[in-house]
Amino acid sequence: MNKRILHVDDSPLILSMISTELSEYGYEVVSLEDPTKAIDVLTGSNIRVCILDIKMPVIDGLQLLEMIKQYDGGIQVIMYTGEVSQSTLLEPHRLGAEACFFKPLKSYEPLFGCLDTTFKKLERWWGSLRELQAMPKSPIC
Numbered sequence: 001m002n003k004r005i006l007h008v009d010d011s012p013l014i015l016s017m018i019s020t021e022l023s024e025y026g027y028e029v030v031s032l033e034d035p036t037k038a039i040d041v042l043t044g045s046n047i048r049v050c051i052l053d054i055k056m057p058v059i060d061g062l063q064l065l066e067m068i069k070q071y072d073g074g075i076q077v078i079m080y081t082g083e084v085s086q087s088t089l090l091e092p093h094r095l096g097a098e099a100c101f102f103k104p105l106k107s108y109e110p111l112f113g114c115l116d117t118t119f120k121k122l123e124r125w126w127g128s129l130r131e132l133q134a135m136p137k138s139p140i141c
Contacts, residue, residue: 002046003119004028008035008064009053014103018051021108027115035059039071048074048122049115054081054088062091069096074125076118078111 005027009015015031022029030047032038035056041047050068054061065077079092080101092100099114 002028002048004030004045004047004049005115006030006032006038006041006045006047006050008032008038008050008056008061010035010056011053014053018105022115025108025112035061035064038064039067042068042071042075048076049118050075050077051111052077052079054079054092055083062095065092065095065097074122076122078114078118080105 003026005022007015007018007022007029009018009031010033012033015033019029019031030041030045032041035052036058038050038052042050052061052064056064059067061079061081065079068075068077073096077092077097078099078101079097080103081088082103084102089100098118101111101114105111
């Protein structure tokens with residue numbers, strides 16, 4: 001399975017910092033400043049994991065999370081925000097996010113661990129799907 005990630009944040013500095021860290025860890029990162037282009041990028045790729053900032057202009061990360069899940073519920077989304085509150089932690093989970101981190105990230109290790117787990121989950125899911133497709137079709141009675 002590819003280890004590609006779509007990273008969406010309106011801050012070029014944050015995009016660059018996180019992209020550098022993820023690339024050094026072995027992930028291929030597609031960085032995007034404009035959240036309105038995210039669905040187009042996902043449509044034209046086989047990216048299965050996204051990292052989204054919550055506070056962005058035009059479309060915030062929670063709206064984008066909902067759009068991504070409507071497009072393909074199997075795409076895994078990890079959120080992060082500088083707004084520390086219980087609602088900013090709970091709302092992404094309610095909408096289907098895998099995790100939510102607060103920035104600035106003091107260490108990238110928790111994010112790396114979350115991404116590793118997320119990609120393993122996807123590998124298991126795709127493995128089950130391949131197994132199901134390989135099963136002989138039973139005749140309809």
